Amino acid sequence: MASKKILMIVGDFVEDYEVMVPFQALQMVGHQVHAVCPNKKAGEKVRTAIHDFEGDQTYSEKPGHNFTLNFTFADVNPENYDALVIPGGRAPEYIRLNQKVIEYTKHFINAQKPIAAICHGAQLLAAADGVKGRKVSCYPAVGPEVNEAGGQFQDIPADKAYVDGNLVTAPAWPAHPEWLAKFLEVLGTKIS
Secondary structure, eight states: OOEEEEEOOOOTTTEEEHHHHHOOOOOOOEEEEEOOOOOOTTOOOEEEEEESSSSSSSSSEEEEEEEEEOOOGGGGGGGGGGGGEOOBBBBHHHEEETTTHHHHHHHHHTTTTEEEEEEEGGHHHHHHHHTTTTTEOOGGGHHHHHTTOOEEEEEOOOTTOEEEEEEEEESSSSGHHHHHHHHHHHHTTTOO
C-alpha cells in the first residue's frame, strides 16, 4: 500500500473524538497525517470539546483533551497532500473565516482529491463552495447550511456515512467505523 499524505485542519474546540480517532487511525494504517491550525505551529495545542448525545434537544458539550499539532499551518502547501480531513466540533464555524483555510479547502475540492468531513466539518465545505450539487451528510443542525450552499443534505443515522465521489461525510462520531472505512476505500487503502 502506498502511504498517503493527509492534511487535517483543526482549531480550538474541535470535537475530541473527531480529531483524535481519525488522526490515530489513519497513521495506524500507514498514512502520514499533518494536523494544523491557523496561526499555530507544530508542538502547540488546541483544546477539544466532547460532544455527547444524552437525550437533550441538542448535543451536550464538555471539556476534552488538549490535542498537539504536528505541523505548522504557515508551512502547508496543499499541493503536497493527497487528501483532506475536516473534523467537527466548534472549530469549523470560525476557522472558515480564515482565507488560507478556504484556499486550502478549495484546492482539495477543485483537484477532486479525497475529502472526509464529519459533523460540523460541512460548515467549512459549504463556506469553500464545496457542496454545490453534492450529497452531503453532517450534523443535522448544519443541514440547512448545506442546502443553502447548493448541496443536498443527507439525513442518515448517526452511525452511518455517505459517499459522493471523492467526498466522504458523516453526521457525528458514532459513524467513525463506517466513515473511516469508506474514506480508506476512496483513498485506495488496502488493509490485509
